Amino acid sequence: MWRCGPRAQDGRVTDIITGPQMSLLEILALLGAVALVVARWLPPAARPPVTIAAGSVFLLSALVLGAVGIRWQLLPVLAGGLLVLPFAVSPLVRQRTGRRARRARWWLALPGSVACAGLAVTGPVAAWAFPVPVFPEPTGGFAVGTRVTQWTDPDRPETATPEPDDRRTVVVQLWYPAEPSPAGTPRARYLGRTEQEARTVADALASYSGLPGFLIDGVPEARTHAVADAPVARDGGRFPVVLFSPGLGGVRTQNTAWAEELASHGYVVAGLDHPYDSAAVVLADGRTIATEIASTGDDGEDDRRAAETTRIRAADLGFVLTQLGRLDRGELDGSLTGRLDTGRAAVTGHSLGGGAALQAARQDGRFAAVVDLDGYPRDPDRGPFRQPVLALTQELGPGTDERYIPRLTEVLGFSTATSYRLTVPGAAHLTFMDGPLYLPPVPSLVGSLGRGRSPRVVAATTLAFLDATLRQRPGDLAGALSAYGDLTIYRPGDGH
Structure with a gap:
């Protein structure tokens, strides 16, 4: 493996200046x-x-x-x-x-x-x-549509409930390339399909984080750039798919800025809500499932539970890829039939979701690439896997878990493809989600990249990696990534 530091920032993503956002x-x-x-x-x-x-x-x-x-x-x-x-x-x-x-x-x-x-x-x-978040304008050539669906896996029991007939259900939000909508068309809400769902999810996120709910009461008012149920873009052929698992207690929409940017460049992004793990999951029948994840105070027990949760999430990701394949073949109703290239699928995640993405890739060879957004690997059965990995990590410091980088290095070394770890200067753990758009700009909380630049950096590095691995676009991937931070490359056979 070899490392290189960040290049000059001329010509790169610049921050978006945002005011106090008052009416x-x-x-x-x-x-x-x-x-x-x-x-x-x-x-x-x-x-x-x-x-x-x-x-x-x-x-x-x-x-x-x-x-x-x-x-x-x-x-x-x-x-x-x-x-x-x-x-x-x-x-x-x-x-x-x-x-x-x-x-x-x-x-x-x-x-x-x-x-x-x-x-x-x-x-x-x-x-x-504490503003109402304003999402950066997607830079790709496609408008963005979004829709929410719910799938139940008949082959997996729901282990979080005692009912023997309860089967694992996931809620999935798709962001996809769409036809442009007429001016004035309402944009999709950020945290839910309806105002009530958005407020339910916002209250759950605040409660899970230990924040008074009123501090983020503007977040449910946010509108994204996607249009709900917009017609799929006529051009573009079959689109590669990117599955996303949020952080522990996170929700399917927590990386909306990132998902919209990918969709505008011709990817279909599927974000998952994991019931009993995500802060709140609102099902199609109106029921709300709250998280049952809580710290026990025992590090060993918490690690064991996190590993079990990661295992369940990895299975969720594999199931959703199966469902997307059925959707493409017309076995499920949907406007994306014939437009999903599940042979070019990446699995991604933030925090615990990043660990789940790594585990899903090892267990399911249908995934062709992995993006781990500052996630700690928890797969107990570490072993060789064939997919290339891009691991984005926060700026390392005294507070970083001393086990994190050695564990991540070990896992990346198991890949039989060239993989990359990019440490982004000025990034904190929440830099890799939408948090910088609506949380106070405290460096220890959301990093120091700024509200506009944080989502741009995460999306730009992800796009460079996905274009190279899923679309085999020529170019200097290492050079493109190293422009954003301290890059370490893991080549097969390096002995790390």
């Missing part, structure tokens, strides 16, 4: 609140008109927001404006009634003005830290 009404309320604070410090002749205008804008905006719904991020803005409003308006009222206007001395008014201004500023800061 016009919210901006007007903010400006009104700030202007009310500032009016106290203006010359006497300017105070009345500014106060009247600012108060009117603030009150009208607050009333309309109260009717249409107030985001929690705006509560400090409203609190600051309501606190300063009586003090700003009182001198005007006294003046109108002929009484002498009395104003507090500057050294008494200053702390209150600073406090109210601070509350007003907290609003856009909170909106910036």
